[in-house]
Amino acid sequence: MVTRAERATMRVLVTSSRNSFALDIIRKLGSRGHTVVASDTYPGATGSHSKYLAGHAVTASPRYDTDQFIRDVSRIVSEYDIDLIIPTFEEVFYLAARVADLPEGVTLFGGSFARLAQLHDKASFQRLVERSGVPIPETTVATDHASLVAAIEKYPRYFARAAFSRGGVGLLTNTGPLAGKMSVDDCHPTEEQPWLVQPFVDGPMVCTYSTIVDGRVTSHCTYRAPEQWAHSTGITFLAVDSTDTLDYTQRIVDALDPGFTGQLSFDFVDNDGQLYSIECNPRPTNGVILLEAEQLEQALTGRNPEAFVVEPGVERQISLAVLADAFAEPLKHLPTSLHDLLHVKDVGSGWHDSFAMMWSPATLIHGAKLSHGQRKELLGALGDDIVWNGEPITGMSAADAAALEDVHEQRV
Numbered sequence: 074m075v076t077r078a079e080r081a082t083m084r085v086l087v088t089s090s091r092n093s094f095a096l097d098i099i100r101k102l103g104s105r106g107h108t109v110v111a112s113d114t115y116p117g118a119t120g121s122h123s124k125y126l127a128g129h130a131v132t133a134s135p136r137y138d139t140d141q142f143i144r145d146v147s148r149i150v151s152e153y154d155i156d157l158i159i160p161t162f163e164e165v166f167y168l169a170a171r172v173a174d175l176p177e178g179v180t181l182f183g184g185s186f187a188r189l190a191q192l193h194d195k196a197s198f199q200r201l202v203e204r205s206g207v208p209i210p211e212t213t214v215a216t217d218h219a220s221l222v223a224a225i226e227k228y229p230r231y232f233a234r235a236a237f238s239r240g241g242v243g244l245l246t247n248t249g250p251l252a253g254k255m256s257v258d259d260c261h262p263t264e265e266q267p268w269l270v271q272p273f274v275d276g277p278m279v280c281t282y283s284t285i286v287d288g289r290v291t292s293h294c295t296y297r298a299p300e301q302w303a304h305s306t307g308i309t310f311l312a313v314d315s316t317d318t319l320d321y322t323q324r325i326v327d328a329l330d331p332g333f334t335g336q337l338s339f340d341f342v343d344n345d346g347q348l349y350s351i352e353c354n355p356r357p358t359n360g361v362i363l364l365e366a367e368q369l370e371q372a373l374t375g376r377n378p379e380a381f382v383v384e385p386g387v388e389r390q391i392s393l394a395v396l397a398d399a400f401a402e403p404l405k406h407l408p409t410s411l412h413d414l415l416h417v418k419d420v421g422s423g424w425h426d427s428f429a430m431m432w433s434p435a436t437l438i439h440g441a442k443l444s445h446g447q448r449k450e451l452l453g454a455l456g457d458d459i460v461w462n463g464e465p466i467t468g469m470s471a472a473d474a475a476a477l478e479d480v481h482e483q484r485v
Contacts, residue, residue: 082105082106082107082108083102083107083108083156083157083373083374084107084108084110084153084154084155084156084157085102085107085108085109085110085155085156085157085158085159086109086110086111086112086146086149086150086153086155086157086158086159087099087102087109087110087111087112087120087159087161088111088112088113088132088146088158088159088160088161088162088164088168089112089113089118089160089161089162089164089459090111090112090113090118090119090120090121090129090161091113091115091118091119091120091455092120092161092162092357093119093359093362094161094357094358094359094361094362095111095120095161095162095357096119096120096123097361097362098159098161098357098361098369099111099120099123099125099126100123100125100366100426101364101365101366101369101370102125102366102369102370103123103125103126104125104366105366105367105370107370108127108153109125109126109127110126110127110128110129110130110149110153110155111123111126111128111129111130112129112130112131112132112145112146112149113131113132114131114132114133114134114135114458114459115131116131123426124426125426127153128152128153130145130148130149131145132145132146132149133145134458134459135163135164135166135167135168135458135459135461136167136457136458136459136460136461137458139167139171139466139467139468140467140468142164142167143167143168143171143174143175143468146158146168146175147174147175147176150175150176150179151176155179156178156179156180157179157180157182157373158175158179158180158181158182158183159182159336159357159373160181160182160183160356161356161357162356162456162459162460163193163239163356163456163459163460163461164459165181165183165184165189165335165355165356166186166189166190166193166461166466167461167466168181168183169181169183169184169185169186169189170186170466170468170469170470170473171466171468171469172186173470174468182334182335182336182373183335183336183355183356184330184333184334184335184355185330186466186469186473186476186477187472187473187476187477188329188330188333188355189335189355190463190476190477190480191329191476191480192329192337192353192355193237193353193354193355193461193463194236194237194463194480194481195212195234195235195236195237195238195269195352196212196214196236196267196269197480198352198353199212199269201325201328201329202325202350204328205321205324205325205327205328205329206324207321207324207325207350208347208348208349208350209349209350209351210271210272210274210349210351211271211272212269212270212271213227213269213270213271214236214267214268214269214270215233215262215267215268215269215270216262216263216264216267217262217263217264218257218260218261218262220262221233221257221260221262221268221270222257224268224270225245225247225257225270227270228270228271228272228273230246230247230248230272230273231245231246231247231248231270231271231272231273232244232245232246232248232270232271232272232273232274233245233246233260233268233269233270233271234268234269235260235262235266235267235268235269235462236266236267236268236269236463237266237461237462237463239354239456239460243255245257245259245260245268246273247273248273249273264481265463265464265481266462266463274342274344274349275342275344276342276343276344276345277297277342277343278297278298278340278341278342278343278351279295279296279297279313279318279340279341279342279343279348280295280296280297280298280338280339280340280341280358280359280360281293281294281295281296281315281318281322281337281338281339281340281341281360282294282296282336282337282338282357282358282359282360282361282363282364283322283336283337283338283339284335284336284369284372284373285326285333285334285335285336285337286334286372286373286374286375287332287333287334287375288326288327288330288331288332288333288334289323289326289375289380290319290322290323290326290380291371291372291373291375291377291380291381292364292368292369292372292377292380292381292382293315293318293319293322293380293381293382293383294312294315294360294361294363294364294382294383295312295313295314295315295318295319295360295383296310296311296312296313296359296360296363296383297310297311297313298310298311298359309388309389309390310359310360310362310363310388310389310390311386311387311388312363312383312384312385312386312387312388313385314385315382315383315385317348318339318341318348319380319382321339321341321348321350322337322339325337325339325350325353335355336355336356336357336361337353337354337355338353338354338355338356338357338358338360339351339352339353339354340352340353340354360383362389363383363387363389364381364383365381368381463477463480463481465477
């Protein structure tokens with residue numbers, strides 16, 4: 074009998090297939106001959122309709138029905154004899170907290186819950202980054218309205234967001250294109266859900282995506298987003314030099330856990346050539362789109378002795394999002410959008426996977442319905458049922474519960 078470890082090809086489950094980068098992972102691994110299955114909490118998720126899939130399934134929400142979500146994932150793992158689960162959003166926290174309840178023999182490419190919580194909580198992340206020797210702006214933690222007001226008064230130009238947040242949603246600042254979009258009265262920090270306040274650092278955002286196997290960075294991409302949707306989420310992606318960010322990423326991993334395995338994405342601000350670390354998403358982001366299929370395949374296994382690093386100048390875009398943004402932005406922005414549509418390679422180019430892309434509007438409509446019903450921003454609504462905001466997770470182990478409590482206690 075051939076064991077899972079002895080197989081030449083992998084049998085992979087990609088979760089939260091609504092994400093553009095989930096579809097990219099599906100295509101790349103499927104094109105390399107691996108058996109790929111996709112899942113999400115609703116049937117219209119874009120990635121669930123790729124021709125590179127062996128199957129797809131609908132699960133319960135990890136956030137709102139964790140027990141059923143774990144049962145659903147376990148059923149998929151057993152049905153398709155899955156070797157490896159690759160989470161693409163914050164369902165990674167629920168899977169990590171309940172990894173002991175998954176079928177024996179399956180590997181979660183996501184790290185332990187304790188380490189993920191340490192990365193996701195921005196106050197905890199700040200301490201980790203300082204310990205690793207990576208530059209980070211001065212940070213004040215606000216645990217109530219009064220301390221938030223005092224913190225923003227401390228800085229003539231400030232930038233604030235919740236300790237558990239993502240995707241450029243819910244930012245409080247008095248500087249830049251998002252100035253005034255959110256009022257301090259709309260922010261409600263608590264000891265369980267604090268906010269971080271930093272001096273506003275001038276400069277463009279620089280993002281990274283990395284795979285890590287046994288504490289070693291196996292692939293790495295540094296990129297900028299020349300075009301953004303609503304000044305928050307990138308829709309075009311341009312690779313830039315990775316010299317500093319690769320070093321910083323390895324330093325942070327070394328300080329976190331020399332045995333860490335998973336996907337990490339960091340945001341930096343480039344202030345006249347000096348990079349300042351801002352936050353970590355312990356999951357994939359659109360940087361994975363810039364990797365080649367063979368590079369991603371090898372990087373997930375750690376077979377490559379040296380890290381694959383994306384060369385500067387590689388560029389991709391999400392054409393549907395560029396088109397949508399063209400209609401949302403002022404008319405003067407139209408030439409830029411048209412240039413991107415004509416000259417920048419789309420993430421779907423060359424895959425001949427048009428049926429999956431036909432479902433992209435369905436994903437946006439799904440998010441629009443949620444945002445309307447819940448009075449949330451579209452980007453926030455799109456991930457509402459798969460996010461984790463620092464709460465205890467149903468069925469988590471006593472050790473993980475203690476680790477989460479430790480993260481909370483160290484904020485104050």
